[in-house]
Amino acid sequence: MERPLTKNIHPGRPPLNLKDYEMTGGYSALRKIMAGMSPKDVQQAVQDSNLKGRGGAGFNTGMKWSFVPMDEKGGPTKYLIANADEMEPGTFKDRLLLEGNPHQLIEGMIIAAYAIQANISYIFLRWAYKAAAKCLEESIHEAYHAGYLGENILGTGYRLEMYLHTGAGRYMCGEETALLNALEGKRAMPRAKPPFPQVSGLFGKPTIVNNVETLCCIPHIINNGAEWFKSLSYSEDGGTKLYGVSGKVNKPGAWELPMGVTMRELIEEYAGGMKNGYQLKGVLPGGASTDFLTVQHLDLKMDFKSVAAAGSRLGTGTMIVMDDATCPVGFVHNLQHFFAQESCGWCTPCREGLPWVEKLLLSLEKGTGTEEDIDLLQQHTQWLGPGNTFCALAPGAMEPLQSALKYFRDDFDRHVKEKKCPYHHNHH
Ligand code: NAI
Structure with a gap:
């Protein structure tokens, strides 16, 4: 190779x-x-x-x-x-x-x-x-x-x-x-x-x-x-790609591999699989501003077209693996905290919307959120989505949020019903 x-x-x-x-x-x-x-x-x-x-x-x-x-x-x-x-x-x-x-x-x-x-x-x-x-x-x-x-x-x-x-x-x-x-x-x-x-x-x-x-x-x-x-490539995109894996895997790192290796090869072979006691729950394929993929996507080829066809983006090709002991709401809140902080404030949806998203997620995580808050989060993924802002920052921020709401909706609902973070005992 x-x-x-x-x-x-x-x-x-x-x-x-x-x-x-x-x-x-x-x-x-x-x-x-x-x-x-x-x-x-x-x-x-x-x-x-x-x-x-x-x-x-x-x-x-x-x-x-x-x-x-x-x-x-x-x-x-x-x-x-x-x-x-x-x-x-x-x-x-x-x-x-x-x-x-x-x-x-x-x-x-x-x-x-x-x-x-x-x-x-x-x-x-x-x-x-x-x-x-x-x-x-x-x-x-x-x-x-x-x-x-x-x-x-x-x-x-x-x-x-x-x-x-x-x-x-x-x-x-x-x-x-x-x-x-x-x-x-x-x-x-x-x-x-x-x-x-x-x-x-x-x-x-x-x-x-x-x-x-x-x-x-x-x-x-x-x-x-x-x-x-x-x-060099396994796909129609030319060349090799520097891929990375971080999260609760045995050997986090970065490797240059043919463009189009599968997510499974990356996580199970190169990153050595999940750490003992942890299951894979979600994957952000290319940095924080991409949509979650899940276990059903493990055999996906990691090239631009294939990842897009699965509803996400290859992005930077450095994936973040989320395990089953991590609260998706807390995880996404952490990301939105970053994006809200990094908004340059030039356009209104990004400047005003991201802090609002962050607050809604924090409230859910603390157990004070409502079902309406979840609806409001869903609406924000549209309001801050592509075409409404000057650059890709806010639309990128909405990608992990909208896909978390799609794949891990139960987790959001449980925060409302149980009035607390159901993962709280898992926090280390
Ligand atoms: P974009 O798709 O708007 O543009 C990509 C490039 O293609 C730009 O150089 C742009 O000038 C050019 N381009 C696009 N459409 C064109 C057209 N019709 N005519 C001529 N040129 C055109 O994407 P953007 O906003 O530049 O980048 C967003 C990406 O950045 C996201 O995919 C995100 O994953 C990534 N990103 C990477 C970071 C990093 O640290 N590497 C940090 C943040 C985001």
Whole structure:
């Protein structure tokens, strides 16, 4: 089984420096494009590979790049941004790539920037990722020194600057348009789309924002070809995927596996199954802002289309397993507390609705909730749903809530009937 993104990463060991990276074939993809691939050729290879965005939305990466207006000569300033603001609860896959092999990301960024003919690039890094900040800083410096960044890259005349920008610790900054505002020095509030950043992004210029894992795939696609990339996958989406499992499993962790492995393989094989005494009750397949799946979905292939067909989303591919000793109402309350706290307050449904949802759930959990409160929660999943807000934060927050109401409705009702949390004795 091939693991192109992580085969040279050994957690616990220091990250690969420039020499280590070059010894594993690093920067050969950059040399290859500079020796004879046009920006359009690079775009085409990525489009053919069927790489879908790994930040969570699964948008076709090559198609996204193709929306950038390409002028033959002296076009407008363009930007390439690596979204490294990994803050989705339960998600820690990009951290592995950042701390393990920073040059892989940098090479992917240079190739992506070349493909859209951008001359300025940024890594927007999660504030809390201190170790990653240090190794990125050093690696960018090494890449400049080796002539992979700066003026006249590899003697071709192509120029690219790269800057590391650390966020201030808000979930909102990972939303691509809020990220752009933050980079411009404004409050991190989302912008309306359209216009999409590909046309009008940073400082109003064409901008591509790609996730870290997405960009790390690029050198491998260039080196080995689109067909090879597609052949890595068990599904129609190309490539491997960094999957993760957390919760009361024996071996929580993250693994690079063919796109489309089943949930059962992930939980039972890679995560070593549930801990003694615990049963699987629900699974959030890709971070907190995805719909619950349950035991009936264990044989589901974990690719974008299959998970969507089951009523959820692959999201970041890092699943959170909920066990049978955990109260679903308390669990969802905890998530809504996070989302309410992270709302940027720009649009009313999100700013006012999420704290209200949080209060209703808390009241149920304390045993003071009513059946009407449950109806009200159900209504909020519509009011805060897609189309009613500026960005995906509130609709994402509604996904675990609406699916908890669907699969675990009995648990909500029991809180009302018994006037207490029926799981309370299980709290450790
Ligand atoms: P989206 O589907 O609106 O956009 C995804 C990408 O495709 C964006 O770059 C967007 O510009 C582009 N795009 C979409 N439709 C387009 C169109 N018609 N024309 C041109 N470009 C288009 O999703 P969004 O709001 O960017 O991201 C939501 C996702 O983020 C969720 O799936 C969620 O799971 C994930 N997420 C990940 C986090 C993390 O830490 N990795 C944190 C929070 C959310």
